Amino acid sequence: MLTLILADAxxxxxxxxxCNHPQVRASAERRGKSPSKILLDATLHHIAQRRLSQGRRxxxxxxxxxxxxxxxxxxVNQYHKLRTLxxxxxxxxxxxxxxxxxxxxxxxxxxLMEQLFEENAVPVTADKPLLVLHRNKSLKNCLxxxxxxxxxxxxxxxxxxxxxxxxxSLHYTEVSELVCIIGGFPEGEFISPVTKxxxxxxxxxxxxxxxxxxxxxxxxxxxxxxxxxxxxN
Amino acid sequence: MLTLILADAxxxxxxxxxCNHPQVRASAERRGKSPSKILLDATLHHIAQRRLSQGRRxxxxxxxxxxxxxxxxxxVNQYHKLRTLxxxxxxxxxxxxxxxxxxxxxxxxxxLMEQLFEENAVPVTADKPLLVLHRNKSLKNCLxxxxxxxxxxxxxxxxxxxxxxxxxSLHYTEVSELVCIIGGFPEGEFISPVTKxxxxxxxxxxxxxxxxxxxxxxxxxxxxxxxxxxxxN
Numbered sequence: 328m329l330t331l332i333l334a335d336a337x338x339x340x341x342x343x344x345x346c347n348h349p350q351v352r353a354s355a356e357r358r359g360k361s362p363s364k365i366l367l368d369a370t371l372h373h374i375a376q377r378r379l380s381q382g383r384r385x386x387x388x389x390x391x392x393x394x395x396x397x398x399x400x401x402x403v404n405q406y407h408k409l410r411t412l413x414x415x416x417x418x419x420x421x422x423x424x425x426x427x428x429x430x431x432x433x434x435x436x437x438x439l440m441e442q443l444f445e446e447n448a449v450p451v452t453a454d455k456p457l458l459v460l461h462r463n464k465s466l467k468n469c470l471x472x473x474x475x476x477x478x479x480x481x482x483x484x485x486x487x488x489x490x491x492x493x494x495x496s497l498h499y500t501e502v503s504e505l506v507c508i509i510g511g512f513p514e515g516e517f518i519s520p521v522t523k524x525x526x527x528x529x530x531x532x533x534x535x536x537x538x539x540x541x542x543x544x545x546x547x548x549x550x551x552x553x554x555x556x557x558x559x560n
Numbered sequence: 561m562l563t564l565i566l567a568d569a570x571x572x573x574x575x576x577x578x579c580n581h582p583q584v585r586a587s588a589e590r591r592g593k594s595p596s597k598i599l600l601d602a603t604l605h606h607i608a609q610r611r612l613s614q615g616r617r618x619x620x621x622x623x624x625x626x627x628x629x630x631x632x633x634x635x636v637n638q639y640h641k642l643r644t645l646x647x648x649x650x651x652x653x654x655x656x657x658x659x660x661x662x663x664x665x666x667x668x669x670x671x672l673m674e675q676l677f678e679e680n681a682v683p684v685t686a687d688k689p690l691l692v693l694h695r696n697k698s699l700k701n702c703l704x705x706x707x708x709x710x711x712x713x714x715x716x717x718x719x720x721x722x723x724x725x726x727x728x729s730l731h732y733t734e735v736s737e738l739v740c741i742i743g744g745f746p747e748g749e750f751i752s753p754v755t756k757x758x759x760x761x762x763x764x765x766x767x768x769x770x771x772x773x774x775x776x777x778x779x780x781x782x783x784x785x786x787x788x789x790x791x792x793n
Contacts, residue, residue: 370665389664393629400770402777431622432603433666491784537633543776544635551724551781 329403329505329549330410330473331542333394334466335518336511337387338415340444341367348375364445366437384512385416391511392436393539395429401546408554409546412469413511416518420464422472427457466508466519475506480521481545482510483535485528490544493529494552505553509541562636562738562782563643563706564775566627567699568751569744570620571648573677574600581608597678599670617745618649624744625669626772628662634779641787642779645702646744649751653697655705660690699741699752708739713754714778715743716768718761723777726762727785738786742774 341351346362354371355362369376369386376382391413398404398411404425413421421443430436439458443449448456470478477497497505508525510517514535522528531544574584579595587604588595602609602619609615624646631637631644637658646654654676663669672691676682681689703711710730730738741758743750747768755761764777 368665370668389666393626396626396770397772397776400773402765402769402773405765405767432601433622435603532635532638534638536635537629539630540633540635543630544780547777547780548784551784 328408328410328503329507329545329553330412330475331394331398331545332412332414332466332469332506332508333391333511333538334414334469334508334521336391336394336413336415337367337385337513338391338413338440338511339367339385339417340441341365341372342379345372345375345378348372348378350375360441364441366440366444368437381515384514387511387513388437388440389433390513390538391440392429392433394511394542395423395427395436396431397539397542397546399423399425399427399429402550403546403554406554410473412472414464414466414469414519416512418463418465418468420461420469420472422459422461424455424457466521467524470506470524473506474504476502476504478506478508478524478526480508480517480525480528481531481541482517482521482528483530483532485530487533488529488531490529490531490548491552494548497553499553502553505549507545507549509538509545511538561641561643561736562740562778562786563645563708564627564631564778565645565647565699565702565739565741566624566744566771567647567702567741567754569624569627569646569648570600570618570746571624571646571673571744572600572618572650573674574598574605575612578605578608578611581605581611583608593674597674599673599677601670614748617747620744620746621670621673622666623746623771624673625662625666627744627775628656628660628669629664630772630775630779632656632658632660632662635783636779636787639783639787643706645705647697647699647702647752649745651696651698651701653694653702653705655692655694657688657690699754700757703739703757706739707737709735709737711739711741711757711759713741713750713758713761714764714774715750715754715761716763716765718763720766721762721764723762723764723781724785727781730786732786735786738782740778740782742771742778744771
């Protein structure tokens with residue numbers, strides 16, 4: 328089983344501090360919503376965001392969107408061998424059921440996330456909702472939902488490896504619960520204390536990569552190396 | 561060198577036939593544009609689209625968007641070993657310079673494509689534009705821009721193979737110009753006569769996959785199998 332965690336993801340509602348900024352108010356008005364109930368989006372709120380700490384990297388729902396589409400539509404997920412989690416900069420944990428069909432349209436995805444932040448579950452009335460949001464979950468807390476045999480962090484400052492060879496060197500029986508953590512932000516470092524949490528920090532390329540590039544590398548190489556070794560397949 | 565072609569892509573301006581449909585007019589008005597100058601988008605125009613032939617599958621700029629982000633941000637592209645092309649259902653060819661930075665935000669991407677359909681190049685004043693749109697280019701014409709050693713079509717009805725093994729079986733010196741064609745539509749078959757054009761039609765999984773899943777499989781496995789064998793690297 329592979330668990331993919333998008334960590335410190337830049338996914339949040341507009342912080343109270345900038346709810347009254349004209350740029351935020353205008354974008355909320357266009358959608359007929361209250362400023363405190365819309366997602367922070369760097370495309371729309373780049374000027375307002377400058378007032379926030381680490382404002383340059385915040386407001387990136389598009390990263391979480393691409394992450395979810397790639398994970399949920401992956402071959403690994405079709406084999407029921409993938410657990411998909413998002414941990415946000417504000418220490419929320421989003422659990423995503425493997426059968427979830429994420430809207431492919433970005434604007435609909437934004438609406439869905441806003442609903443999730445408001446109601447903590449989607450669909451809120453379901454016994455087993457597809458998406459559940461838990462608050463006050465540090466990355467360490469998120470890891471406690473998985474009984475991990477090995478926790479790997481992907482970072483351009485990690486140990487350089489070839490991912491296909493690295494995964495092939497793992498033995499499925501010893502690493503039947505593998506956790507891969509990638510940063511859900513466009514630049515900079517993890518906010519969470521990842522070095523304390525990881526068994527290994529690895530780099531799959533000489534320079535920084537986009538989240539969708541790293542997720543592709545993990546899903547395809549995991550399938551090639553480990554899925555076929557799983558005795559249950 | 562790998563050439564990735566998104567073929568018969570469902571990327572087009574609103575056809576004249578439905579420019580007067582209330583759903584189209586309303587969405588054009590919201591953006592302050594003429595109906596004939598906006599992209600057809602199934603999320604916005606699903607009722608209007610029913611009047612079009614093959615209306616159920618049309619209006620999918622999101623597929624082209626995901627395709628371009630994955631290609632241009634891939635490791636293969638960073639090594640200057642990727643040519644990225646889009647062929648549309650209306651036989652347009654979009655050539656994409658490898659250094660192009662596609663907007664990560666979907667709404668900005670839509671604006672960019674509308675500009676491209678209007679001006680045929682972006683930036684239109686550049687000596688070497690990043691994006692160029694050529695008209696009256698069948699898929700066969702598109703293939704003539706590449707001196708291909710091998711042309712592979714990806715289709716769920718093709719011959720079942722393991723892509724990692726398949727790519728590893730190719731010899732870089734014999735297949736230094738490899739063309740991979742995937743369908744840029746959500747369902748159904750290619751419109752272009754692909755069987756006549758391909759050396760091989762292959763299937764990498766038992767059932768239909770999303771475009772982003774197939775593109776990931778191609779880019780990652782190509783890097784693993786062939787990029788490292790290229791004597792120029």
